[in-house]
Amino acid sequence: xxxxxxxxxxxxxxxxxxxxxxxxxxxxxxxxxxxxxxxxxxxxxxxxxxxxxxxxxxxxxxxxxxxxxxxxxxxxxxxxxxxxxxxxxxxxxxxxxxxxxxxxxxxxxxxxxxxxxxxxxxxxxxxxxxxxxxxxxxxxxxxxxxxxxxxxxxxxxxxxxxxxxxxxxxxxxxxxxxxxxxxxxxxxxxxxxxxxxxxxxxxxxxxxxxxxxxxxxxxxxxxxxxxxxxxxxxxxxxxxxxxxxxxxxxxxxxxxxxxxxxxxxxxxxxxxxxxxxxxxxxxxxxxxxxxxxxxxxxxxxxxxxxxxxxxxxxxxxxxxxxxxxxxxxxxxxxxxxxxxxxxxxxxxxxxxxxxxxxxxxxxxxxxxxxxxxxxxxxxxxxxxxxxxxxxxxxxxxxxxxxxxxxxxxxxxxxxxxxxxxxxxxxxxxxxxxxxxxxxxxxxxxxxxxxxxxxxxxxxxxxxxxxxxxxxxxxxxxxxxxx
Amino acid sequence: xxxxxxxxxxxxxxxxxxxxxxxxxxxxxxxxxxxxxxxxxxxxxxxxxxxxxxxxxxxxxxxxxxxxxxxxxxxxxxxxxxxxxxxxxxxxxxxxxxxxxxxxxxxxxxxxxxxxxxxxxxxxxxxxxxxxxxxxxxxxxxxxxxxxxxxxxxxxxxxxxxxxxxxxxxxxxxxxxxxxxxxxxxxxxxxxxxxxxxxxxxxxxxxxxxxxxxxxxxxxxxxxxxxxxxxxxxxxxxxxxxxxxxxxxxxxxxxxxxxxxxxxxxxxxxxxxxxxxxxxxxxxxxxxxxxxxxxxxxxxxxxxxxxxxxxxxxxxxxxxxxxxxxxxxxxxxxxxxxxxxxxxxxxxxxxxxxxxxxxxxxxxxxxxxxxxxxxxxxxxxxxxxxxxxxxxxxxxxxxxxxxxxxxxxxxxxxxx
Numbered sequence: 005x006x007x008x009x010x011x012x013x014x015x016x017x018x019x020x021x022x023x024x025x026x027x028x029x030x031x032x033x034x035x036x037x038x039x040x041x042x043x044x045x046x047x048x049x050x051x052x053x054x055x056x057x058x059x060x061x062x063x064x065x066x067x068x069x070x071x072x073x074x075x076x077x078x079x080x081x082x083x084x085x086x087x088x089x090x091x092x093x094x095x096x097x098x099x100x101x102x103x104x105x106x107x108x109x110x111x112x113x114x115x116x117x118x119x120x121x122x123x124x125x126x127x128x129x130x131x132x133x134x135x136x137x138x139x140x141x142x143x144x145x146x147x148x149x150x151x152x153x154x155x156x157x158x159x160x161x162x163x164x165x166x167x168x169x170x171x172x173x174x175x176x177x178x179x180x181x182x183x184x185x186x187x188x189x190x191x192x193x194x195x196x197x198x199x200x201x202x203x204x205x206x207x208x209x210x211x212x213x214x215x216x217x218x219x220x221x222x223x224x225x226x227x228x229x230x231x232x233x234x235x236x237x238x239x240x241x242x243x244x245x246x247x248x249x250x251x252x253x254x255x256x257x258x259x260x261x262x263x264x265x266x267x268x269x270x271x272x273x274x275x276x277x278x279x280x281x282x283x284x285x286x287x288x289x290x291x292x293x294x295x296x297x298x299x300x301x302x303x304x305x306x307x308x309x310x311x312x313x314x315x316x317x318x319x320x321x322x323x324x325x326x327x328x329x330x331x332x333x334x335x336x337x338x339x340x341x342x343x344x345x346x347x348x349x350x351x352x353x354x355x356x357x358x359x360x361x362x363x364x365x366x367x368x369x370x371x372x373x374x375x376x377x378x379x380x381x382x383x384x385x386x387x388x389x390x391x392x393x394x395x396x397x398x399x400x401x402x403x404x405x406x407x408x409x410x411x412x413x414x415x416x417x418x419x420x421x422x423x424x425x426x427x428x429x430x431x432x433x434x435x436x437x438x439x440x441x442x443x444x445x446x447x448x449x450x451x452x453x454x455x456x457x458x459x460x461x462x463x464x465x466x467x468x469x470x471x472x473x474x475x476x477x478x479x480x481x482x483x484x485x486x
Numbered sequence: 487x488x489x490x491x492x493x494x495x496x497x498x499x500x501x502x503x504x505x506x507x508x509x510x511x512x513x514x515x516x517x518x519x520x521x522x523x524x525x526x527x528x529x530x531x532x533x534x535x536x537x538x539x540x541x542x543x544x545x546x547x548x549x550x551x552x553x554x555x556x557x558x559x560x561x562x563x564x565x566x567x568x569x570x571x572x573x574x575x576x577x578x579x580x581x582x583x584x585x586x587x588x589x590x591x592x593x594x595x596x597x598x599x600x601x602x603x604x605x606x607x608x609x610x611x612x613x614x615x616x617x618x619x620x621x622x623x624x625x626x627x628x629x630x631x632x633x634x635x636x637x638x639x640x641x642x643x644x645x646x647x648x649x650x651x652x653x654x655x656x657x658x659x660x661x662x663x664x665x666x667x668x669x670x671x672x673x674x675x676x677x678x679x680x681x682x683x684x685x686x687x688x689x690x691x692x693x694x695x696x697x698x699x700x701x702x703x704x705x706x707x708x709x710x711x712x713x714x715x716x717x718x719x720x721x722x723x724x725x726x727x728x729x730x731x732x733x734x735x736x737x738x739x740x741x742x743x744x745x746x747x748x749x750x751x752x753x754x755x756x757x758x759x760x761x762x763x764x765x766x767x768x769x770x771x772x773x774x775x776x777x778x779x780x781x782x783x784x785x786x787x788x789x790x791x792x793x794x795x796x797x798x799x800x801x802x803x804x805x806x807x808x809x810x811x812x813x814x815x816x817x818x819x820x821x822x823x824x825x826x827x828x829x830x831x832x833x834x835x836x837x838x839x840x841x842x843x844x845x846x847x848x849x850x851x852x853x854x855x856x857x858x859x860x861x862x863x864x865x866x867x868x869x870x871x872x873x874x875x876x877x878x879x880x881x882x883x884x885x886x887x888x889x890x891x892x893x894x895x896x897x898x899x900x901x902x
Contacts, residue, residue, distance in 0.1 A: 282615065282617045307610060389590050390590075392574070393585075411572075445610055447608060448605065465637055471707075475708055477639065478637040478638055479637075480638050
């Protein structure tokens, strides 16, 4: 039986951030992820907004960790080689009622300690973002709001954790947990693993995992949200993040510019079944209407993709994060209910978890040879022609363009497969390299990616999945002997 | 990085690019073709059905056979072909940057022909709600899996959209022993050519459901069914008409869009009606020396029409390369059109000799005639007949009309 000091269940952005944080210490750590890829649950269905922290209720864990996390991002992005764009944001008000709300939000931001917040009006709004609706009258401006690619961040965390010795078990759903020998025995398809400590970061299934461990302490409900992706040319470009006056449950329909240059619109909020990642017509319509209100030049005909996901909300927890040791099972810790602003908070959550573990008595001794930095993979599209030429001379695979829409080469795809933990699926390649993420949505390149995956992983094309178990793209050869 | 110079650089080696290159070369130009795939031929290579060449060669050929005729002709010329080469950039002064396994090349061109073809509209663009599982793919991708890769992408299909590729795939799937549960079309009329409805659906007993669309995809990991609904006159789904059709694959044939990203980099202006470049009667864009033809200009119904158009573009490009500009003896005539005529190619005429104008109608018209006006003067009223949106139409304006045209003409369709 493989022995670990600590097992993290859940390889989303939260689990990976925690894994990376704990990889500083002399602990044997493993991450178990049910899906074949990192960040394939709530993390992938996220707009990538790094909220600045005026929105959470003062005094909550969310308020503390959001602000702290947001301010950690600029440095973290340099250390881990992921893209972070400090775009700034405005919450837009159209009338006097809205102004009253913005004033309240401003005061709340000050109470939370958010720096450089400004209540602005009139001309200043359009100087900051000329594409804002001309009907805008007031705004709460926050310069620290940023954008990331949430899966890029999760992958960066995971690769840095792996470089520091954390072991990743992918396609490893946990089917049983029992207490044994001062610790836990965790069953996954490849067998049983032993760990002294368990961290439950299983997203919408964190309550199910807790129950497997014999702790029925909380319930999670899934708050579903639709999102829209628009073409890079969609009437607006390089938009500063624009929020409407928020509703009770979400920050409302936000329009933002992804780090890759696509306009995103998100997100709706409806309670649905766990793992319901379907898009809903009502949600899509609500998003279009909300987006056009904030940025009227946005052309809804330029939508290239709709997607959706579920935020994990712990019931009767005042909409806050649920990060604490179990009251029922010793050595079990919850990092649950990480709903919005989970991406913004994730680095701060990781630090908070380490502190909590230390307080509990988990021995955290610093490693001698901890590597804090991770080198980002090559992004061919961002290189100058001379750099491109030099790279191709070194490795001709970078001279084979696979995805024309997003300018992704075979070299980048092969690299994504062989990194640790590496991509195994069509969607994994898409999220790591952007191949298939452009306007043709894989129409021209899916088959190429499929055959590269099969070649590099030494398997048959029908073994390659879109993402989860049972999501194969092709079934068999049509005719034998060809 | 290597630099090379050409008179004419053609971007894209499908039917449009090959015809443009051959015609430019015949005019004496030093020509290069840049093609992203490992062979010339473009989408023709996966179109293994027949029906190509009836107009151009007066002979019925398959897609690969049609392509091969041009590949063979090119092999006998000194046209330089860059295969497996991706165009990374195109500047207004006609420098084409490409990369392939040998490195990055800059081709300095006197004239450029854009012939990149089109792409298929996707699920995201038509915003079909429901699960985001495997098993939803465009008809062209399925065609590639089946005809090129020898892979089976599904067993029981629903096809959304009655575009020609969807119809041809319905037949192809049936021939490969797969089940096609039905073809669903949101419009009250089919979008493909009549011959394809007859040969690909009727002959195989595949039902075509008009005024019906897919309103939900069902399936956690792989499609297990789709929900279809009837639509009203405004194309909105009618509640209560939902039906669940079991299938493991949803094939989309819901339209083609010119692939014009490169044009934007070069400052080429796009016609929002076609999503292709705005061109004049020489197929020249607003950027002098950059020409456009084939499906990147406007979506054609027949490859033969692509070939004919592209030969004109290639000849114009060669002339531009030779003379440094195209003669502008006349003030340009702006060509406008009104619904139900959807668009015209060209939108500007710089000659008074004769000018062919290509167009499509937006809905089926019975007993309509083309009217050409300049201001209030009616210059031409054609004989009435029926028109279908699936067919690309054309009318050639003779010298006598162009000379009376002033600086603007408007084309409309009116009931006889």
